[in-house]
Amino acid sequence: MEKRAYVRQIFTAIAPTYDRLNRIMSFGLDLRWRRAAVDRLGWERTSGGTFLDLCAGTLxxxxxxxxxxxxxxxxxxxxxxPAMLRAGSHKTRALPVTADALALPFASSTFDGAMLGWGARNLADLDRGLAEAARVLAPGARLVVLDMATPERQPLRGLYLAYFERVLPAAGRLISKHTSAYSWLPASTRAFPRPAExxxxxxxxxxSGVTWSTFMGGVAALHIATRGG
Ligand SMILES: C[S@@+](CC[C@H](N)C(=O)[O-])C[C@H]1O[C@@H](n2cnc3c(N)ncnc32)[C@H](O)[C@@H]1O
Structure with missing residues (x-):
């Protein structure tokens, strides 16, 4: 199956258990990492502006x-x-829009900042998705990209891979009742570019001005970038 259809099918199936599994599997760290991403968005410069949560999931x-x-x-x-957006609709007044990140239904330079949390790895065409994000951002606006990574150093790398490749898919299967969705997480992380790339x-x-940092020895990475122009 083509990646876009596969990803859509997975997230439609796991939408009801997505939040619970995120918290359990990351030991609650996903919330802390998202906070760090929002800290770097630069929203204070245009606190009344319009911001995009791209691949927003459960918001x-x-x-x-x-x-x-x-x-x-x-x-x-x-x-x-839509099932992901619906599952998170009670959390925020953000306007949910069903849209493909590879062809966004927004005019150029619409947004004062954008967040892409654990979405980049799932895009069928990463470069096209990033180019779309650039197009809809105003010059000078920031993009923050948060996603999984793989620690480079031992022994953390070995421990992490054992958890990520074995424990996590098994726990995911048990809780979500979906046979393959949580194998997708390690598989897509393996195929995802390293932070420098x-x-x-x-x-x-x-x-321009792209910087990045990692969390917990490299299990997740946060990139911050400014829309040129
Ligand atoms: C791992 S979830 C992340 C959700 C949320 N940003 C978070 O921080 O938890 C990835 C989301 O990306 C969405 N997604 C993947 N490819 C997409 C695309 N081409 N256009 C729009 N959404 C996409 C999926 O539907 C899914 O909800």
């Missing part, structure tokens, strides 16, 4: 941003799986 990034004291802006949350691809898509 955790939107909810994090909306809760910030002083935030007065609007959030548009785009995802191509991802930084290069983000820059190539029309961003």
């Amino acid at each position: 955790d990034c939107s909810a994090q941003l909306e809760r910030r004291p002083g935030f007065r802006g609007r959030i548009v949350a785009a995802d191509f799986v 991802l930084a290069r691809r983000i820059e190539q898509a029309g961003f």
Whole structure:
């Protein structure tokens, strides 16, 4: 099956258990990492602006941003799986939009910032998705990209791979009752560019000043980029 259809099918199936599994499998760290991403979005510069939560899923990034004291802006949350958007609709007033990140239904330079939390790895065409994000952002606006990575150093690498490749898919199968969805997580992470390469691809898509940092020895990475122009 083509990647786009496969990803859509997986997230439609796991939407009801997605949040619970995220919390369990990341030991609650996913919330902390999203907070770090929102910290770097630069929303304070245009606190009444319009922000995009791209591949928004169950709207955790939107909810994090909306809760910030002083935030007065609007959030548009785009995802191509309506069931994911519906599952998170109680968390935020963000406007849910069913849309494909590879062909966004927004005019150029619409947004004052964008968050892409654990979405990049799932895109059928990463470069096209990044180029679309660049197109809809205003010059000077920031993009924050949060996603999985693989620690480079032993012994953490070995321990992490054992957890990620064996324990996590088995736990995911048990809780979500979906046979393959949680094998997709390690498989897609293996195929995903390393942080330095991802930084290069983000820059190539029309961003400048790309910086990145990792969490917990490299199990997740946060990239911050500014829309050139
Ligand atoms: C791992 S979830 C991340 C959700 C959320 N951002 C978070 O922080 O939990 C990935 C989401 O990306 C969405 N997605 C993947 N490819 C997409 C595309 N081409 N267009 C829109 N959404 C997409 C999936 O439907 C899914 O909801």
